[in-house]
Amino acid sequence: MSSQNLLQVNGLKKSFDLSAGIFERKRSLKAVHNVSFAIRKGKTFSLVGESGCGKSTTGRLISRLLRPNEGEIWFGGMEISQKKENQLKAMRKKVQMIFQDPYASLNPRMKVRDIISEPLEIHTNLSKAERYKLVSEMLEIVGLNEYQADRYAHEFSGGQRQRIGIARALIMKPELIIADEPVSALDVSIQSQILNLLKDLQKEFHLTYLFISHDLSVVEHISDDIGVMYLGTIVESGPKEAIFSNPQHPYTQALLSSVPIPDPKLRRDRIILQGDLPSPVNPPAGCRFHTRCPARMDICKTIEPSSIKGRVEGHIAACHLLDS
Numbered sequence: 001m002s003s004q005n006l007l008q009v010n011g012l013k014k015s016f017d018l019s020a021g022i023f024e025r026k027r028s029l030k031a032v033h034n035v036s037f038a039i040r041k042g043k044t045f046s047l048v049g050e051s052g053c054g055k056s057t058t059g060r061l062i063s064r065l066l067r068p069n070e071g072e073i074w075f076g077g078m079e080i081s082q083k084k085e086n087q088l089k090a091m092r093k094k095v096q097m098i099f100q101d102p103y104a105s106l107n108p109r110m111k112v113r114d115i116i117s118e119p120l121e122i123h124t125n126l127s128k129a130e131r132y133k134l135v136s137e138m139l140e141i142v143g144l145n146e147y148q149a150d151r152y153a154h155e156f157s158g159g160q161r162q163r164i165g166i167a168r169a170l171i172m173k174p175e176l177i178i179a180d181e182p183v184s185a186l187d188v189s190i191q192s193q194i195l196n197l198l199k200d201l202q203k204e205f206h207l208t209y210l211f212i213s214h215d216l217s218v219v220e221h222i223s224d225d226i227g228v229m230y231l232g233t234i235v236e237s238g239p240k241e242a243i244f245s246n247p248q249h250p251y252t253q254a255l256l257s258s259v260p261i262p263d264p265k266l267r268r269d270r271i272i273l274q275g276d277l278p279s280p281v282n283p284p285a286g287c288r289f290h291t292r293c294p295a296r297m298d299i300c301k302t303i304e305p306s307s308i309k310g311r312v313e314g315h316i317a318a319c320h321l322l323d324s
Contacts, residue, residue: 004040004041005038005039005040005041005074006039006040006041006075006076006175006176006208007038007039007062007073007074007075007176007208007210008037008038008039008072008073008074009035009036009037009038009058009062009071009072009073009074010036010071010072010074011034011035011036011070011071011072012032012034012035012036012058012061012068012070012071012072012073012081013030013032013033013034013035013068013069013070013071014031014032014054014057014061014066014068014069015028015029015030015031015069016028016029016031018281027281028281029280029281030232030280030281030283031054031057031232031280032054032057032058032061032068032232032233033054033231033232033233033283033288034071034233035054035058035071035229035232035233035234036234037225037227037234037237039176039208039209039210039225040208040224040225041206041208042202042206042207042208043208043209043224043225044202044208044209044210044211044222044223044224044225045209045210045211045223045224045225045226045227046210046211046212046213046219046222046223046225046226046227047059047210047211047212047213047226047227047229047234048212048213048214048215048216048219048226048227048228048229048255049214049228049229049230049255050214050230050277051214052277052280053229053230053231053232054229054231054232054233054280055180055212055213055214055229056180056181056212058212058229059097059178059180059210059212061073061081062075062095062178062210063095063097063178064080064081064083064088064091064092064095067081067082068081075091075094075095075176076094076175078091089123092123093119093123093172093174094172094174094175094176095174095175095176095177095178096119096168096169096170096172096174096176096177096178097169097177097178097179097180098162098165098166098169098177098178098179098180098182099165099180099182100180100181100182100184100185101185102158102159102161102162102164102165102185102186103153103154103158103161105165106153106161106164106165107153108152108153108154109152110152110153111149111150111151111152112139112148112149112150112151112152112153112156112164113132113135113149113150115153115164115168116135116138116139116149116164116167116168116171117131117132117134117135117171118168119168119171119172120134120171120172123172132149134171135149135167135171136149138167138170138171139167141167141170141201141204142163142164142166142167142170142197142201143163143197144160144163144164144167148160157190158185158186158187158190159186159187159190159193159194162182162183162186162194163194163197165182166182166194166197166198166201170201170205173205174207175207175208176207176208176209176210177207177208177209177210178209178210178212179198179209179210179211179212180212181212181213181214182194182198182211183195183213183215183218184213184214184215191218192221195218195221195222198222199222209222211223216255216256216258216259217259217260219240220240220244223240224239224240225237225238225239225240225314226238226239226240226243228243228249228251228252228255230251230288230289231277231278231280231283231288231289232280232283232288233288233318234318235249235251235252235289235317235318235319236248236249236251236252236316236317236318236319237314237315237316237317238310238312238314238315238316239312239313239314239315241312242310242312242314242315243315244256246310246311246312246315248308248310248315248317248319248322249289249317249318249319250271250289250293250294250295250319250321251273251289251292251293252317253271254271254272254273257269257270257271258270258271271294273292273294274292274294275291275292277292278291284301285301285302286299286300286301286302286303286304286305287300287301287303287304287305287318287319287320288304295321297320297321299320300320303320304318305318305319305320305323306318306323308322308323
């Protein structure tokens, strides 16, 4: 693991056993398949792809809310993929999550002051007064006021609730924050405010982000590096500029062709993918994208492609077209 990387993931795999009837054989849902990437300290790595591609499951594996079936997770020089729960307490202080639904992730029966201070109660020996003092300071940092600390979550707007979720994640001064679709449930005008807040907090607290989203315009705004996921695997990854200016994988090209251009005089040729997303219970052999790929070849149907390095440092794509 490079000293420049806070997090490195190697060959991560996760499947879930599905319940079966008396006359049915057991099946498993292959949610994450051979995922590898690294996040540099103080940078933002974004996972982007269609719903159901395994982005959120990957985030939960890294936070160790789930245990992987195979693969390695290196965080701060420590391998954590198979550590037991009682061995993870020190790590949990350094890895926090911001969730997609800012209301469902907040306890409706607790006041904001207690929601934000709860991690301090678990992980520190601070007195109640000391915890509440830190909560007041954190509320000011995320753009709320101390007098709002005695309210309940339902008394806030969606954007304010997400600020509360951010304050809860920051209260332990973590090194890595996993943001799972943190703005998708918000109005567009509020999305930009939260994204700008996250960028400002990253500079102020030297944070590293794993940002999960399906929205390429959001990803372009906040990312340093991007990984494009399809059906549980990363098909292309690299610096943001390389991904947006010179996408190599047909799936990435199709995704980018769907991004609206904020100029009515400009038009972009849309790449319309044919067919439905295959089931992760029975993924296609070979390249997982070949059933929908407009440029598929015979080799794509039988052999899984290896990652090919692009011209830009760190830019790789898994596609047989690049090897032909």
